[in-house]
Amino acid sequence: MRQEMQASSRRLNAAGYVRVMLATGYRFLGEKARPWLFALLAVLLVFATEQVVEHFARQSDLEQERSDVLNRLSTLRARLEGVINANLFLVHGLTAVIENRPDIDQAGFSAIANNLVDERHALHNIAGAPDMVISLMYPLQGNEAALGLDYRTHPTQREGALRARDSGKTVIAGPLSLQQGGIAIIAREPLFLAPAQPGGKRRFWGLVSAVIDAETLYRMAGLRDPDLGLRLALRGTDGTGSHGPVFFGDAKLFGNRSVTVDVTLPGGSWQMAAIPADGWEQIGTNIVLIRLMGLLAALAAGIMVYRLARDAQALASYSARLRTLLNTIPDMIWLKDARGVYLTCNPRFEQFFGAREADIKGKTDHDFVPADQADIFRERDQVAIVAGGPSTNEEWVTFASDGHRELIETIKTPVYDDNGRLLGVLGIARDITERQKQEEEMKRLHATLHALVEGSTDAIFVKDREGRYIVGNRALATLLGRPMAEILGADDHALFPEELAERFRADDLRIMAAGVTETYEEPVVTPSATYSHLTTKGPLIIDGEVRGVFALSRDITERKQAEAALQESETRLRLFIEHAPAALAMFDREMRYLAVSRRWLTDYSLEGGNILGRSHYEIFPEISERWKTIHRRGLAGEVVQADEDPFERGDGTVQWLCWEVRPWHAADGAVGGIVIFSEDITERKQAEQVLQESEARYRSLLEMAPFPAVLSRLRDGILLYGNHRAEIQYGISREQGIGQPADRFYQNPTQRDRFIDHLRKDGRVDDLEVGMVTMDGHPFWALVSASIVDFENEPAIFAAINDITARKRMEDDIRQLNDELEERVRQRTAELDTANQELETFTYSVSHDLKAPLRGIDGYSRLLLEQYQTLLDEEGRLFLNNVRHGVEQMSLLIEDLLAYSRMERRSLTGQSVDLARLVTGVLDERRTDIEARGMIVEVQGLQELTVRADPEGLTMVLRNLVDNALKFARDSRPPTLTIRGAITEKSVILKLHDNGIGFDMQFHDRIFNIFQRLQRVEDYPGTGVGLAIVRKAMQRMGGRVWAESAPGQGATFYLELPR
Structure with missing residues (x-):
């Protein structure tokens, strides 16, 4: 409270100092400083108010923060007590089992403790001490040294053990350090057996001691949570509460400002203290907000007060400046009230009436101009008042000062006060005599330009920056096939195909960006046709700013078509010559190359060089005089040719040619040169020679072939040839067989008809199985491959025949064996399907039938727990819960079995x-x-x-x-x-x-x-x-x-x- 009073005193003293400074500053600085002094006073008052509000907000935040810490600390206490009690309940459950089995051995003890000491709990180990001597331990490994420890004689544990025995209650010791390392809490619970006789005294069995790992306990209770937001401390070792030493956290936390709670333990308690992790009285969001609002309010108040004072001073200055402006402006300006009485005017208006402002004020138009003109002025005032906004008129007036006439543009605007009440009409009049003359001249020029544009046969148009057509002539409308009303206001996307419109737009943007005029050719697609145009397009610059593009486009379609036709003709001729299948070359009269085909270059080994324009005799200096004579005959207009002509090359090889030399004529009909067509038939001549040699070899090879081969006419089947193996196969000599009909050797003559049809369709037959007979009627199976060949200028059938009689017999034997095996497989498969079906049915039935008794066990066990839970001890409830858990597991297993069975079926x-x-x-x-x-x-x-x-x-x-x-x-x-x-x-x-x-x-x-x-x-x-x-x-x-x-x-x- 003293601090608050001192702070208030300081604020009051500061306010006094401010008043003195304001008075002193006002006295020395005078009128010019008045806005600043008032603004400073307003800022200081707002700051003082903010300090009071911030003080109460801090007090509220501190109380709220302590309440929040207490709530979180209470939650931690509940979690800590819950974890401790949960572990003690496990120990208590173990003592209940030992009470029913006091003679329990190490194996039984380990079997029960196995489910208590694991990662789910904080228990580190559990010991049983019958008659105060440890003889039971879990886990035994690592704790063997503890066996045989007598609590009654141990110097450090005797007191706690006797206290647990004498009190008959669980005693908590620690946290304390373990010999094997770590910190733990020791819980000792005495165990008393039921009296041997009813009404007798309970017998002391011994102690059950449990070691609870302290770090695990802290972690499970949440004391080690990094996001806790609190600094914690615990004290009260051995359950001594606030009087015990600190064993967790900083001992300094147990101060005047920390929040404390008691943690209840069996036979004692701990005390837990906490403060926020960042300490008390951190500046909260609300404090920052209050300071920010105070700062903004102070600034706003200072600015408002300063502007009010400054505006009051400036108002007089503005009035003087306005009067100066009105007196110097070249336009006539006046103000009338709602009844038409003049309130003020400028010197320019004084010239119009030929009177001073003092003589004009308080009078109406009737006092200066004729009544009919005064009525017109009054009527136009009313028009502006009714319209509620500016009203513009043009009229010729005569100035009373010197009698000259001017065309003026008058703007009359009604003037209202802040409440919307009409104050009068403000009038402004400007001389537009020269502007009208300029507009008339512009109209004349525009008409001349319009006639020039409309009379042009070229399409002329202008677009704005968005690509919309704003000007266009008749030629443009004719080109697009649309009325001008549809063109103006539309863009290229509405008039042309999308792709062409995008290209036009790109051209426009490029030209506007570059600011230069370009001329280029472009296609124009209209609904009726496609045209080629030569277009000149440039930026439309008005007042130094690019406002769009202008363009002049001339139709050059006919010229482009003529150029294209000529180019196409030349291209066709060039392609014809270049890709001609024969060697072809075109020469002028000097035997210089004009055009040449690829085949010519290949045949004469001229690839890789450019021979156009070079002399034929320069490239082939070894050419004979005979050929030069043939060339001269061609240049004289004669056509010279040869079908087979040997030509000896410089390397001594012979080249066979089929050639023709033909003159070509110029436009005037004179011979312009010759064209030489040449075909290299060397390979054909060599092939003919090879074919003749090959025919002799093949005939010899056919005779020695290891299979029968025959040749017969296609039209009637008469045998024309048979090799040596055919004579053996059919039992007939070659002289007897030639001339025989082929169907004579088929088991079924109709087979040959089908064979011929198939052969005519595909041109050949491969591996066709046919039943045949020998000359003496002995049947056999043949594998026939045949094709149609030309024999003495007539189609014939050449057939190769293999005897496959033995293979056919083996195939019949194998087919019979496969049929028998397939029948056996079908029988075995049927038997296996039946067995699988029975197994699936059995699985489904067993799983389904098991569900009924399980539902009964589940229902009755649930009823036992609900209705007889209070009659069962801890072990009975444990056993019954194990039954329900087993039923649940069995149900899950049955459901999975059914799902697996359904998936099979x-x-x-x-x-x-x-x-x-x-x-x-x-x-x-x-x-x-x-x-x-x-x-x-x-x-x-x-x-x-x-x-x-x-x-x-x-x-x-x-x-x-x-x-x-x-x-x-x-x-x-x-x-x-x-x-x-x-x-x-x-x-x-x-x-x-x-x-x-x-x-x-x-x-x-x-x-x-x-x-x-x-x-x-x-x-x-x-x-x-x-x-x-x-x-x-x-x-x-x-x-x-x-x-x-x-x-x-x-x-x-x-x-x-x-x-």
């Missing part, structure tokens, strides 16, 4: 499935579990991916894999699941990756087998059926599933399905 339909939609649906089903575990799910690359699958089957697969990830990634921080899709040529692969515990790849195949698990049920609940269902469903849908993993690295499951 149900028919899966293959249809197109949208992967993205299906995955989203499965994730939505598991949304609650995903959010509860804090799992981060990322889905990528599934857009527009479809697969061929059964929707329900694939949903079951994804559901099992998502459940698998939720189960095995639960301890990850945070758990994540990534789902990605990839497409191959024939399939789609879906990849699901989690960051769970993973597995060793040596167990890869095992995890997909039914009832196979890699983890204990106690650690990760489940039945071992889920992944078996996944593999069965993928097999049934024509896909496959596999996984990749490593221990501690998470697991990745791959699903591959057809597209």
Whole structure:
């Protein structure tokens, strides 16, 4: 309170000093400083008000902060007491078991304590001390030295042990340091056995001592939470409360300003203190806001007061300046009231009436001009008043000062006060006599320019910056085939195809940006035709600013068509010569090359060089006089040719040519040169020679062939030739066989007709099996391959024949054996299907029938818990809960068995499935579990991916894999699941990756087998059926599933399905 009074005194003294400074400053600075002094006073007053508001806001924030710390501290106390009591309840449950089994041995003790000392609890170890001597210990490993310890004689533990025995209550000791390292809390609970006789005294069995790990306790209670926002301390070792020493946190926290609560323990208490992590009285958002609002309010008040004082001073100055402006402006300005009485005017208006302002004020127009003109002035005043805004008129007036006439433009505007009440009419008049003369001259020039533009045969137009046509002549309308009303205001997109309009727009923007005029050719597409135009386009510059583009476009379509026709003709001729299949060259009269074909360059080894314009005799200096004579005959107008002509080259080789030399004529009809057509037939001549030699070799080869070969006429089948093997096969000499009809040797003559039809259709037959007979009628099977050939200028059939009689017999034997094997396979398959069906029916029936008794066990056990819970001791409730847990596990197993059985029996339909939609649906089903575990799910690359699958089957697969990830990634921080899709040529692969515990790849195949698990049920609940269902469903849908993993690295499951 004293501090607050001192602060108030300082603020009052400061206010006094301000008043003195204001008075002193006003006295010495005078009128000019008055706005600044008033503004400073307003700012200081607002700041003083802000300090008062901030003081009360700080007090409120501190109380709120202490209340918030107390609430969070109470929550921590409840969590700490809950964790301690939860561990003590476990110890109490153990004492209840020992009470029923006082003679329990080490094995039984370990079996029960095994479920109490694990990572879920803070218990470090548990010891049993019958008759105050430790003989039971879990875990035994590492604690063997404690066996045999007698609490009654131990110097440091005797007092606490005797106190627990004598009080009959649980005693808490510590936290204290352990010999094996670490800090722990010791809980000792005495155990008394029921009296041997009713009404007798309970017998002391001994102590059950539990070591609770202090760090685990702090962590589970949330004292080590980095986001707690509090600084904590605990005191009261051995449950001594506020009188005990500090064992957690900073002892300085137990000061006057900290918040404290008591933590209740069996047989004592601890005291916990806390302050905010950043300390008390941190400047809150509201304080900052109050200061900011105070600063803004002070600035606003200072500015407002300063402007009010300054505006009052400036008003007089503004009035003087306005009067000066009115007196010097060249326009006539006047003001009348609502009745038409003049209130003021400037000197220019005085000239109009020929009177001074003092003589004009208080009078009307009737006092200075004729009545009819005065009435017109008054009528126009009323028009402006009725319109509620400016009204403009033009009229000729005569000045009374010197009698001259002017055309003036008058603007009359009604004037209103702040309440909307009419004050009068303000008039401004300007001499526009010269402007009217300029406008008339501009109209004349515009008419001349319009006639020039409209008379032009070139299209002339102007566009604005947005590309809209604002000017265009008759030639433009004719070109576009549209009336000018449709063109003006439209842009190129409305008049031309999209691609052409975009190009026109790009040209316009480029020209406007560059500021230069360009001339170029461009196509113009109209609804009726496409034209070529020579366009000159430049920027439209008005007052130094580019306002659009202007253009003049001339139709050059006919000229372009003529140029194109000429170019096309030249191109066709060049292409004809260049790509002619024969060697072709065109020469002028001096035998210089004008054009040449590629074949000419190839045949005469001239590739890679440019010979156009060079002399033929320069390139081939070895050319004979005979050829030069032929060239001269051609130049004289004669056509010279030869079908086969040997030509000896310089290297001594002979080249056979078929050639023709023909003159070509110029436009005047004179011979302009010659064209030489030449075809190299050297290869053909060589081929003819080779063919003759080859025919002799093939005839010899055919005679020695190891298979029968015959030649017959196509039209009637008469045999024309048969080799030596044909004589042996058919049992007939060549002289006897030639001239025989071929159908004579077919088992069924109609087979030859079908054979001929097939041969005519395809031109050849390969490996056709045909039944034939020898000359003496002995049947055999032949494999025939035949083709149509030319023999003595007539189509004939050449056939190669192989005797396959022995192979046919073997095929018949094999076919009979295959039929027998297929029949056996069908029988075995039917038997296997029956066995599988019976097995599936048995599995379904057993699983279905087991559900009925399980429902009874579940129902009756639930009734026992609900109605007889108070009659059961702790062990009885434990046993009954174990029964219900077993029933739940059995139900899950049966449900999975039924799902697996249904997957075996149900028919899966293959249809197109949208992967993205299906995955989203499965994730939505598991949304609650995903959010509860804090799992981060990322889905990528599934857009527009479809697969061929059964929707329900694939949903079951994804559901099992998502459940698998939720189960095995639960301890990850945070758990994540990534789902990605990839497409191959024939399939789609879906990849699901989690960051769970993973597995060793040596167990890869095992995890997909039914009832196979890699983890204990106690650690990760489940039945071992889920992944078996996944593999069965993928097999049934024509896909496959596999996984990749490593221990501690998470697991990745791959699903591959057809597209």
